[in-house]
Amino acid sequence: MFTHSRDILLTPIEYLKGVGPLKGDLLRKELNIHTFGDMLSHYPFRYMDRSSFTKIKDIPEEGATVQLIGKITYSEVTGNGKGRRLVATFKDGSGGMDLVWFQGIVGIERMIERGGHFLVYGKASRFNGFWNITHPEVDAIENSELDSFPSFQPVYSSTEKLKAKWLSGRLYVKLVQQLFNSIQAKDVVDMLPLKIINAFHLCSRYEAIRQIHFPESEQQLQQAIYRLKFEELFLHQINICKLKLNHQYVKGFVFEKVGEVFNTFYKHHLPFELTNDQKKVLKEIRQNTQTGSQMNRLLQGDVGSGKTIVALLCMLLAIDNGFQACLMAPTEILASQHYVSIKALLCEMNIEIGFLSGKTKAKERKIILESLQKGDLKILIGTHALIEDKVIFNNLGLSIIDEQHRFGVAQRAKLWQKNTLPPHILVMTATPIPRTLAMTSYGDLDVSIIKELPPGRKPITTVHRSEIYRAKVMDFIKHEIALGRQIYIVYPLIEESEKLDYENLYAGYEQVKQFFPDHTYHIAMVHGKQTQDEREHNMRSFINGQAHILVATTVIEVGVNVPNASVMVIESAERFGLSQMHQLRGRVGRGADKSYCILLTGSKLSQIGKERMHTMVTETSGFAISEKDLALRGPGELDGVRQSGAADLKIADIIKDVALMATTRQVAIEILQQDPYLDRAEYIPLKTWLTSRKQQEIWSRIS
Ligand code: ADP
Numbered sequence: 001m002f003t004h005s006r007d008i009l010l011t012p013i014e015y016l017k018g019v020g021p022l023k024g025d026l027l028r029k030e031l032n033i034h035t036f037g038d039m040l041s042h043y044p045f046r047y048m049d050r051s052s053f054t055k056i057k058d059i060p061e062e063g064a065t066v067q068l069i070g071k072i073t074y075s076e077v078t079g080n081g082k083g084r085r086l087v088a089t090f091k092d093g094s095g096g097m098d099l100v101w102f103q104g105i106v107g108i109e110r111m112i113e114r115g116g117h118f119l120v121y122g123k124a125s126r127f128n129g130f131w132n133i134t135h136p137e138v139d140a141i142e143n144s145e146l147d148s149f150p151s152f153q154p155v156y157s158s159t160e161k162l163k164a165k166w167l168s169g170r171l172y173v174k175l176v177q178q179l180f181n182s183i184q185a186k187d188v189v190d191m192l193p194l195k196i197i198n199a200f201h202l203c204s205r206y207e208a209i210r211q212i213h214f215p216e217s218e219q220q221l222q223q224a225i226y227r228l229k230f231e232e233l234f235l236h237q238i239n240i241c242k243l244k245l246n247h248q249y250v251k252g253f254v255f256e257k258v259g260e261v262f263n264t265f266y267k268h269h270l271p272f273e274l275t276n277d278q279k280k281v282l283k284e285i286r287q288n289t290q291t292g293s294q295m296n297r298l299l300q301g302d303v304g305s306g307k308t309i310v311a312l313l314c315m316l317l318a319i320d321n322g323f324q325a326c327l328m329a330p331t332e333i334l335a336s337q338h339y340v341s342i343k344a345l346l347c348e349m350n351i352e353i354g355f356l357s358g359k360t361k362a363k364e365r366k367i368i369l370e371s372l373q374k375g376d377l378k379i380l381i382g383t384h385a386l387i388e389d390k391v392i393f394n395n396l397g398l399s400i401i402d403e404q405h406r407f408g409v410a411q412r413a414k415l416w417q418k419n420t421l422p423p424h425i426l427v428m429t430a431t432p433i434p435r436t437l438a439m440t441s442y443g444d445l446d447v448s449i450i451k452e453l454p455p456g457r458k459p460i461t462t463v464h465r466s467e468i469y470r471a472k473v474m475d476f477i478k479h480e481i482a483l484g485r486q487i488y489i490v491y492p493l494i495e496e497s498e499k500l501d502y503e504n505l506y507a508g509y510e511q512v513k514q515f516f517p518d519h520t521y522h523i524a525m526v527h528g529k530q531t532q533d534e535r536e537h538n539m540r541s542f543i544n545g546q547a548h549i550l551v552a553t554t555v556i557e558v559g560v561n562v563p564n565a566s567v568m569v570i571e572s573a574e575r576f577g578l579s580q581m582h583q584l585r586g587r588v589g590r591g592a593d594k595s596y597c598i599l600l601t602g603s604k605l606s607q608i609g610k611e612r613m614h615t616m617v618t619e620t621s622g623f624a625i626s627e628k629d630l631a632l633r634g635p636g637e638l639d640g641v642r643q644s645g646a647a648d649l650k651i652a653d654i655i656k657d658v659a660l661m662a663t664t665r666q667v668a669i670e671i672l673q674q675d676p677y678l679d680r681a682e683y684i685p686l687k688t689w690l691t692s693r694k695q696q697e698i699w700s701r702i703s
């Protein structure tokens with residue numbers, strides 16, 4: 001068993017024959033391989049067919065990936081500093097070529113010194129009529145091996161440092177072989193229950209691992225991959241489903257009745273008829289809060305779909321049942337916008353509402369906190385300030401979190417401790433999550449969805465313009481401003497190249513100023529590097545209509561409501577994610593005016609770039625857009641997913657293997673329904689695996 005101290009797979013890697021302390025240290029640091037077991041799960045990323053080689057004279061074309069066998073006849077190091085490189089002459093009887101290295105020179109030199117035959121693998125390019133390969137993979141071949149190359153030779157990811165120090169790919173392969181000589185089939189515990197292995201015709205775990213490292217045939221390799229994908233997705237799903245299931249046993253408050261507060265508001269003060277989706281969601285929440293277990297629900301609804309009113313009605317429901325409610329938003333501006341609009345909606349009702357943020361003055365804060373603790377204050381709206389320990393509720397029954405992705409899980413957890421039982425939690429997000437991902441990222445939450453927009457919305461016209469039309473776009477903006485409208489101009493901001501991005505932003509700001517001179521136009525700028533005060537001040541000047549143009553990074557992405565803004569210009573649109581652009585677009589079209597979203601890009605766009613712009617221009621549904629985003633970019637880029645850890649899958653692919661994901665989810669659910677705590681004997685290996693430390697680490701990141 002894995003947790004057993006004599007589990008051979010837990011043996012530190014340095015004890016493997018041929019490794020030792022020094023190499024062990026390298027393996028730990030460079031490849032995160034600590035134990036025998038870790039080495040087994042460091043899978044090859046491709047295989048070489050070592051039985052077929054190309055002759056140098058037959059290299060088909062520039063850029064071809066080739067595998068050659070031959071001898072290195074000469075080598076020298078030339079150049080200095082950054083130009084320093086190792087050039088080796090490689091010959092295979094049919095011709096010669098250069099092999100070139102800029103890094104790891106010492107290690108390579110040492111390897112080629114020993115002479116003999118070498119295997120060379122890499123991308124051929126042509127220079128001055130002569131073939132060469134830069135940074136090829138090179139392995140020394142024993143003479144005894146020359147006649148018997150396997151058709152599948154594993155290739156493992158490695159690092160320059162490993163190569164330089166001692167560990168050529170070839171040597172690593174030998175270590176893995178050594179490892180297989182040191183263990184037996186019974187050492188590799190199969191955590192999948194036998195009935196599942198049988199039902200899905202899976203090979204054993206040992207067999208899968210052996211075949212993925214040293215496949216005997218293409219068919220066996222595919223079987224191994226299938227088994228390992230199945231296992232990975234199954235474990236992922238069983239964890240998520242367990243979370244969700246265990247959740248059903250978390251006791252929560254019962255909201256028994258719909259009372260006077262709710263009914264009065266609903267009958268007399270609701271400014272519009274609810275959409276069917278809004279009604280449906282309310283019903284789901286109503287049912288959920290009656291069961292006696294705690295609600296943990298995600299409310300997904302496109303930008304402008306009317307989540308706020310649903311939130312408010314839920315809070316009234318809490319009040320009717322003798323509880324307090326709070327609503328938390330990620331920024332001061334958003335929180336205060338919620339406060340203002342909810343206060344306005346409730347102005348004719350006798351309900352005490354408070355606002356709390358980091359900026360609330362001490363005196364006011366004191367009053368609020370006292371009233372909150374006494375229970376007079378029924379609704380508290382604010383920022384992170386709400387979760388501070390000093391904020392003590394009399395009887396908190398419902399916490400609503402707007403724009404989920406800015407709140408960490410830890411912060412959510414803090415809310416749980418604000419009452420004797422954890423309050424019901426409703427998380428609202430406008431980032432639509434593709435169906436396929438919802439299974440993974442939010443598998444532990446119940447989900448409610450608002451798909452339809454309130455009636456009477458004017459569609460936003462979206463156009464894509466390349467850089468050469470900039471002047472025209474600016475003219476159009478002038479025209480809109482003359483009509484009394486306001487304009488957003490947004491620049492991309494991607495963490496890795498922050499500095500560059502700010503340069504872009506400032507350059508953009510200067511450029512905008514040339515089109516819109518100071519004496520006629522007021523331009524405000526907001527970005528994340530400003531102090532909060534500065535940012536708020538500038539943002540306010542736009543909200544209250546003083547500034548005509550707001551130049552910004554994506555800090556304005558979430559929730560901000562300025563109904564008079566009619567144009568959203570997205571600069572370098574090719575650098576934004578589709579869902580992000582959709583969010584930005586949702587900042588306009590909030591008033592009575594016809595609104596526009598203009599996507600500005602360079603004139604040379606890749607095929608995918610064009611497709612993405614086309615999607616934005618033609619699609620209006622956030623859900624459709626997020627599906628497309630997922631297909632074009634992969635899951636790693638989408639917010640919720642990065643957090644969920646689903647993108648950490650090692651062998652399965654969240655998009656390509658979605659069918660298998662659904663299958664394993666079904667299997668997981670069936671197992672847990674029959675045996676929620678996995679107590680049956682057949683699940684012992686599975687349970688042990690799930691509770692082993694390593695798994696815990698991974699899952700604590702995810703849930
Ligand atoms: P979001 O879901 O993006 O938070 P909001 O709750 O801010 O959306 O709602 C957007 C706008 O739509 C608000 O001005 C709100 O008053 C209005 N609204 C919400 N529900 C309806 C409805 N059923 N009919 C008409 N207008 C609505």
Ligand code: MG
Nearest residue numbers: 307308402559
């Ligand atoms: Mg909102």
